[in-house]
Amino acid sequence: MKILITGAHGFIGGRLLVALSNLGHELVCPVRTPRPAPEASSRARFVPGDFTTMTRPEDWLPLLEGVDCAINTVGIFHAAAPGDYERIHLRAPAALFEAARAQGIRVIQFSALGADAEARSEFHLSKRAADELLRQADMPAFIVQPSLVYGKGGASARLFDRLAALPLLALPAGGTQRIQPVHIDDVVDGVVALLDAPAAGTLTVAFCGPRPITLRDYLAALRTGLGLAGRQRILALPRAAARVLALAAGAFKGGLFDRDSLAMLERGNTADPGPFARLLGRDPAPATAFIGRADRAGSRALAVLDNAVPALRLTIALVWLWTAAVSFGLYPVQDSLALLHRAGVPAALAPAALYGAASLDLVLGILTLAWRGHRACWLWLAQAGLMLGYTLVITMQLPEYWIHPFGPITKNLPMLAALGLLYLHDSAAPD
Secondary structure, eight states: OEEEEEOTTSHHHHHHHHHHHHTTOEEEEEESSOOOOTTSOTTEEEEEOOGGGOOSHHHHGGGGTTOSEEEEOOOOSSOSSTTHHIIIIIIHHHHHHHHHHHHTOEEEEEOOTTOSTTOOSHHHHHHHHHHHHHHHTOSSEEEEEEOSEEOTTOHHHHHHHHHHTOSEEEEEGGGOOEEOOEEHHHHHHHHHHHHHSOOSSEEEEEEOOSSOEEHHHHHHHHHHHTTOOSOOEEEEEOHHHHHHHHHHHTTSTTOSOSHHHHHHHHHOBOOOOHHHHHHHTSOOOOGGGSSOHHHHHHHHHHHHHHHHHHHHHHHHHHHHHHHHHIIIIISOHHHHHHHHHHTTOOTTTHHHHHHHHHHHHHHHHHHHHHOOGGGGHHHHHHHHHHHHHHHHHHHHHOGGGGGOTTOTTTTHHHHHHHHHHHHHHHHTSOO
């Protein structure tokens, strides 16, 4: 079978790409930047195609030549620019649906659980609008509405692993909201089954776990799967406080917690698992089986690292910012100048050295908060180099500080270790 997959470089699309390729299907994958997936066979062909601009049927027709099924997995949880939801969730899929109908091609549309008559968020409303267009098209099609999808490489899975790894956590309403997470392997198996399922008109299938569970029970299941000792203590976060935090978190782009996600959580995310189980020919995996023994150590290490790295960034930034504030005058300036003189700095140059170093500390603190990824690697090296330089000068000029009871120099050692960890973390980040 020849299949078109949109979003082949995404989480769900990428897993479908590998599975369908390994099953011997011929795949056409329109992507903004074509790059082969090493796990996929040579039967997968990547072609240039910017989904955000493919809003006319004629944009899709050349890609659908000889295609038997078109699978649309593209979706965004946050809009980077005004109109993104409409372009990506509605206009581009609508053009694909029309082109597929003209060619007599089956469509599998990935929507979302909650994209129904009670939808309120822009995410759900835009998904629902595309689903309604497909239902009205009178063509063989399936609308897949997945719940929270767990799997290696998934953003939400990584977030929930991270939350599960914390010994103490505050959750809205104590995490009593009902959800029905599904494993990515079951999602893939469900799509494979749909390829051979009879299609008369458009059928909607909720891809969800075997039964609803509370958010706190989901985290407990993941915590057990990660092999973490001790029970997680959950504190109930009042609704008003949760909404304030969601509003504040929404100001930072790219996060998964904002006002809309909180509203979705409060509404619940459940469905009847019967149709999905019949499609699979078995019950979908429960949350307690999401993390296998082979993945336990790696998933646990990643969850711990995901919690540690932000804390390290914040505390290191605070060290530089506080040092700058102290040097600019919180500590008596004359005492600072006298200390510089003892370290070998001429009196005439001491003010410039003091305020120059304070300005550098301020810049390093700000950049530590702002920079991420490969760009931050030189920042960690610069900070380590500066600390080693200060340590060398103090060792030569003020060696008594090595045996100071407050340990002002020996505390540089864990700081250097933390900078090394951040360097390794950011140098390994995707480019």
